[in-house]
Amino acid sequence: MDSMKNIRRYQGAVDRGMWERLNGHKALAIWFTGLSGAGKSTIAHEVEKTLFDRGMRVKVFDGDNVRHGLCGDLSFSLEARAENTRRIAEMVKLFLENGTICLCAFISPLRADRLRVREIVGAGDFHEAFVSCPVGECERRDTKGYYRLAREGKIKNYTGVSAPYDAPLDPELLLETEKMSIRDSVEAVVAYILKTSAL
Numbered sequence: 664m665d666s667m668k669n670i671r672r673y674q675g676a677v678d679r680g681m682w683e684r685l686n687g688h689k690a691l692a693i694w695f696t697g698l699s700g701a702g703k704s705t706i707a708h709e710v711e712k713t714l715f716d717r718g719m720r721v722k723v724f725d726g727d728n729v730r731h732g733l734c735g736d737l738s739f740s741l742e743a744r745a746e747n748t749r750r751i752a753e754m755v756k757l758f759l760e761n762g763t764i765c766l767c768a769f770i771s772p773l774r775a776d777r778l779r780v781r782e783i784v785g786a787g788d789f790h791e792a793f794v795s796c797p798v799g800e801c802e803r804r805d806t807k808g809y810y811r812l813a814r815e816g817k818i819k820n821y822t823g824v825s826a827p828y829d830a831p832l833d834p835e836l837l838l839e840t841e842k843m844s845i846r847d848s849v850e851a852v853v854a855y856i857l858k859t860s861a862l
């Protein structure tokens with residue numbers, strides 16, 4: 664890009680490997696994808712607390728929260744959704760350089776968008792966790808009351824009701840929250856992270 668030609672990266676003295684040694688573990692990103700109400704935020708925040716208690720460097724990135732700040736200027740058009748995803752991926756990449764275990768809870772319904780995140784973040788650092796739950800059960804939970812509004816047509820393009828969800832084909836983690844307890848899912852994610860982030 665022409666506007667970038669006079670911008671050079673500054674190479675600092677502190678790199679990712681140094682942060683990882685200081686933290687005592689590698690950095691990685693777990694990308695929780697699934698329908699609204701499937702349990703992404705619930706599981707991600709429980710995992711965060713468990714890892715924090717073990718003295719690990721960890722951060723949750725949550726869809727609703729970034730929409731308030733970093734991506735507060737974006738709509739829900741297809742272009743804006745793609746830009747939303749790009750910004751999140753770039754932000755996660757910065758946190759990985761800082762040695763952080765990034766727990767990302769985003770519906771991210773489109774396979775193509777998740778693939779783009781995998782490319783930006785880097786395949787070796789990106790681990791997909793499919794928080795799988797039948798839409799009927801999500802609707803029964805209806806934690807935000809949005810399924811009812813979507814069924815009444817008051818919210819358009821609602822994932823699982825009036826907009827598609829592409830289930831991951833080969834996720835690193837499968838969490839079936841209709842069958843597994845919250846604790847089961849949290850334990851599975853924590854075990855995966857401890858194994859994968861070991862130095």
Ligand SMILES: Nc1ncnc2c1ncn2[C@@H]1O[C@H](COP(=O)(O)OP(=O)(O)OP(=O)(O)O)[C@@H](O)[C@H]1O
Nearest residue numbers: 698699700701702703704705804806840843844845
């Ligand atoms: N086995 C389970 N695993 C996870 N959550 C469960 C389970 N059983 C019941 N729940 C409940 O389901 C709800 C899941 O809501 P949560 O906000 O975590 O979903 P979400 O995937 O983050 O949705 P959104 O995309 O709308 O943010 C919570 O109220 C949680 O207590």
Ligand SMILES: [Mg+2]
Nearest residue numbers: 703704705768
């Ligand atoms: Mg959530």
